[in-house]
Amino acid sequence: MVKFENLFGNLAWIGLVALALFSIVILVQGDNNASQPLINDALFNSSFGGLNDTIGALEGVSSTQYSTFSSEKPKTGFGSIVLFTIVSAGKTFSNVIFAIFTIVIKLPLVVLGIDPTITAMIVSLLTITVIISLWIVYKFGG
Amino acid sequence: MAMCNSLTGLTSVGDFLVWPTGCFYYFWLLVLVVIFITLTLILYNREKEDLQAKPDIISSFGVSSLVTFILATIGTLIQNADGIPMVQSDVFLYIFAVTVVFMMIWFFKK
Numbered sequence: 001m002v003k004f005e006n007l008f009g010n011l012a013w014i015g016l017v018a019l020a021l022f023s024i025v026i027l028v029q030g031d032n033n034a035s036q037p038l039i040n041d042a043l044f045n046s047s048f049g050g051l052n053d054t055i056g057a058l059e060g061v062s063s064t065q066y067s068t069f070s071s072e073k074p075k076t077g078f079g080s081i082v083l084f085t086i087v088s089a090g091k092t093f094s095n096v097i098f099a100i101f102t103i104v105i106k107l108p109l110v111v112l113g114i115d116p117t118i119t120a121m122i123v124s125l126l127t128i129t130v131i132i133s134l135w136i137v138y139k140f141g142g
Numbered sequence: 143m144a145m146c147n148s149l150t151g152l153t154s155v156g157d158f159l160v161w162p163t164g165c166f167y168y169f170w171l172l173v174l175v176v177i178f179i180t181l182t183l184i185l186y187n188r189e190k191e192d193l194q195a196k197p198d199i200i201s202s203f204g205v206s207s208l209v210t211f212i213l214a215t216i217g218t219l220i221q222n223a224d225g226i227p228m229v230q231s232d233v234f235l236y237i238f239a240v241t242v243v244f245m246m247i248w249f250f251k252k
Contacts, residue, residue: 014249018242025215025238032219036231044235104246108239 004133008093015055015100022048043110050103054096061096065089090134097130098123153223160222163230170217171233174210181206204248211241 026048029037038044069085076082101123109119152158162169185202189195214237217229229237 010249014246017245017249021211021238021241021245025218025234028215029218034218035221035225035227036218038218038231038234038238041231041235044238104242107235108243111235111239112243 002129002133004090004093004130004137007129007133008097011097011100012055012058014104015051018104019048019051019055022051043107047103047107050106051100054099054103058096061092065092087138090137094130094134097126101126156220156228157222159220159228160226163226163228167230168233170214170229171236174214174217174229174237177213178206178210181209200244200248200251203244207241207244211237214238 022044026037026039028034029039039048065085065088069083069089072083072085074081074083105119105122108114109116149158149161152161166172182199182202185205186197186199189197189202214229214234218227218231218234220228
């Protein structure tokens with residue numbers, strides 16, 4: 001079973017690579033006065049804006065979750081130490097996973113005309129993977 | 143279609159490169175797809191010949207899609223005297239979407 005940090009890491013890398021691709025196009029076309037700049041395309045523009053906002057907000061999200069986590073006083077449980085903030089961190093970062101996936105898949109979905117059933121299947125697979133990996137994090141701490 | 147019949151009035155390299163688009167709109171998309179497939183197969187076979195490397199077609203697809211994407215980006219900058227680019231924006235969007243899909247598959251497979 002995939003680890004939650006690996007799943008999040010992979011999605012974050014996908015988001016970062018997609019953002020880099022978007023940025024390369026915008027910068028290169030902007031600097032060279034392209035006659036049909038892609039930034040004028042509504043779908044491209046909205047995907048870039050959404051991805052930029054989501055990845056840009058990651059620093060703030062991570063910082064908030066870290067402060068919450070570090071400020072919690074650990075309680076002793078049955079043969080373990082209980083930290084409830086891991087649940088909040090798990091929820092927040094799983095939302096980020098879905099946000100990145102939804103934004104990145106939007107453009108190929110519309111442009112290539114991928115059937116929504118395929119996306120629904122991928123999303124359901126991703127959901128199950130996220131739930132199980134989160135449960136492992138909650139139960140065993142990683 | 144009239145401009146398709148003769149090579150007259152081509153005054154620059156840009157004009158010459160945009161000229162096939164007038165005959166067949168998806169000309170450069172087709173060329174880039176051929177480059178993509180050829181590069182993928184070259185990379186994959188080279189990996190297969192290397193005894194220390196583990197051949198992986200998905201990574202070959204990922205690398206080739208990046209190369210194709212860069213070529214297409216350059217293509218959007220080349221334009222003729224009328225300002226028509228070599229790679230039109232909707233053709234470029236196809237290439238961009240395919241690149242993103244292959245990147246996703248590549249990273250998910252990791």
